Amino acid sequence: MTTTLQRVAAGDATAVQDCIDRYGGLVYTLARRMCPKGAEVDDAVQEVFIELWRKAERYDPNIAEESVFIAMIARRRLIDLQRRLARHAGAEDLPESLEATEPEPESGAELKDSAAVAERAFRELRPEQQKVLRLAVWDGLSHQRISELTGLPLGTVKTHARRGLHRLRELLQPSSRTSSAGGGA
Amino acid sequence: MSERIHNSERLEQLWADHAVFGLNPEEDREREALEATGGNRALADEFELAAAAVALVQARRRAEPLPAALRAKLEGGGRAWLATRAPQAQTAPQPRLRALPPVAPPAPSRSIALPWLAAAAAAVLAIAGWWPRTEPSEPSKVAVAPQPAEQRASLLAAGALRVDAQGTELAKGAGGDVVWDNRAQSGWMRLTDLPVNDPTVSQYQLWIFDESQEHPVDGGVFNVSAAGELLVPIDAKLKVGKPTLFAITLEKPGGVVVSDRQRIAWVAKPG
Numbered sequence: 001m002t003t004t005l006q007r008v009a010a011g012d013a014t015a016v017q018d019c020i021d022r023y024g025g026l027v028y029t030l031a032r033r034m035c036p037k038g039a040e041v042d043d044a045v046q047e048v049f050i051e052l053w054r055k056a057e058r059y060d061p062n063i064a065e066e067s068v069f070i071a072m073i074a075r076r077r078l079i080d081l082q083r084r085l086a087r088h089a090g091a092e093d094l095p096e097s098l099e100a101t102e103p104e105p106e107s108g109a110e111l112k113d114s115a116a117v118a119e120r121a122f123r124e125l126r127p128e129q130q131k132v133l134r135l136a137v138w139d140g141l142s143h144q145r146i147s148e149l150t151g152l153p154l155g156t157v158k159t160h161a162r163r164g165l166h167r168l169r170e171l172l173q174p175s176s177r178t179s180s181a182g183g184g185a
Numbered sequence: 186m187s188e189r190i191h192n193s194e195r196l197e198q199l200w201a202d203h204a205v206f207g208l209n210p211e212e213d214r215e216r217e218a219l220e221a222t223g224g225n226r227a228l229a230d231e232f233e234l235a236a237a238a239v240a241l242v243q244a245r246r247r248a249e250p251l252p253a254a255l256r257a258k259l260e261g262g263g264r265a266w267l268a269t270r271a272p273q274a275q276t277a278p279q280p281r282l283r284a285l286p287p288v289a290p291p292a293p294s295r296s297i298a299l300p301w302l303a304a305a306a307a308a309v310l311a312i313a314g315w316w317p318r319t320e321p322s323e324p325s326k327v328a329v330a331p332q333p334a335e336q337r338a339s340l341l342a343a344g345a346l347r348v349d350a351q352g353t354e355l356a357k358g359a360g361g362d363v364v365w366d367n368r369a370q371s372g373w374m375r376l377t378d379l380p381v382n383d384p385t386v387s388q389y390q391l392w393i394f395d396e397s398q399e400h401p402v403d404g405g406v407f408n409v410s411a412a413g414e415l416l417v418p419i420d421a422k423l424k425v426g427k428p429t430l431f432a433i434t435l436e437k438p439g440g441v442v443v444s445d446r447q448r449i450a451w452v453a454k455p456g
Contacts, residue, residue: 046262
């Protein structure tokens with residue numbers, strides 16, 4: 001089956017529209033979260049999509065889910081933007097995911113799109129791995145700050161992050177994707 | 186043997202840190218040094234994908250709808266991209282995700298590039314300073330002809346910037362020009378008589394100085410495999426606002442994070 005990005009790479013005008021429809025909200029949400037102070041969210045989102053059009057031909061569905069690939073391109077671009085401008089000052093002070101305010105994940109029955117693979121994989125991580133990765137990737141906290149907030153030693157924070165990534169990459173492999181749903185970390 | 190294992194474990198930790206926390210300049214240099222000794226680079230890409238999956242999951246749980254005005258801008262941008270897009274097969278095949286280069290870390294801002302613009306304006310052949318890049322470029326976009334000529338011509342017809350270029354002491358007699366379309370964020374280098382490089386020893390790397398950015402933008406790594414005239418697509422890694430200088434350096438295979446001042450091969454300075 002041809003993916004949206006493969007159709008974009010082929011110059012299909014409807015695919016460009018589909019890509020915006022399907023992933024515009026994702027990129028916008030990431031940009032709202034990761035944009036540094038002084039950067040325009042709209043400009044950042046447009047930069048990400050320009051990058052997506054240009055990189056579409058590099059997407060290989062055998063290696064990653066389309067939504068994960070798009071999140072990676074968006075994250076790269078937004079990290080570049082962070083480097084160009086001052087880092088978002090508030091993010092380090094107000095981690096939204098440290099406490100029990102984490103939004104409820106959708107139920108299994110609702111997990112239909114390609115992002116569901118990532119959701120299922122993330123749920124299979126150990127709770128401490130989930131927490132460290134969430135604080136680092138979503139809240140943008142350094143390992144030192146995570147250590148302070150959680151009381152975990154610095155080395156343990158890094159170990160949770162590395163092992164969590166390892167487990168995720170295993171679960172995101174094509175062979176794991178097809179079996180999925182279930183199994184503990 | 187134990188040192189090898191230690192290096193391998195250390196490199197893996199650095200890749201994980203890079204994907205999740207970002208590396209400081211010292212760690213980044215350590216990563217580069219260890220990568221030069223080997224290691225499975227695919228793992229670095231997979232860590233980055235895994236970190237992106239975390240971001241995806243979190244964003245999905247807090248999804249915000251795309252504002253209508255922004256949607257309209259994106260649709261306009263998409264149409265513009267399609268309009269300027271080359272017919273198929275104008276460039277050499279791009280590597281797929283398996284060969285994705287690692288992204289630069291969200292490291293503390295580096296101030297080492299400050300001298301660049303001033304130095305470039307003063308004397309393009311005596312540029313001083315360091316050239317950080319946003320991400321190591323993928324290797325080897327070898328120029329192909331003739332289709333690129335048509336795309337270059339269409340950019341020119343659409344009013345793209347054209348700047349004459351000249352070789353330095355490193356590439357005496359080389360010339361050509363740069364065609365750059367800011368709206369499409371794309372362009373071509375026309376290289377004449379740039380010396381053939383051995384990609385196992387060194388590769389050419391383009392840098393774009395931008396008035397609006399502190400650091401030069403990485404324009405891609407490429408090879409010159411034959412004498413004469415070649416067209417090479419420009420692959421700017423960041424959005425370019427107003428280019429003030431295009432410069433090609435000769436670097437180690439795969440490109441570099443910083444460049445020394447001695448290896449500038451070709452420059453094109455807008456008037």
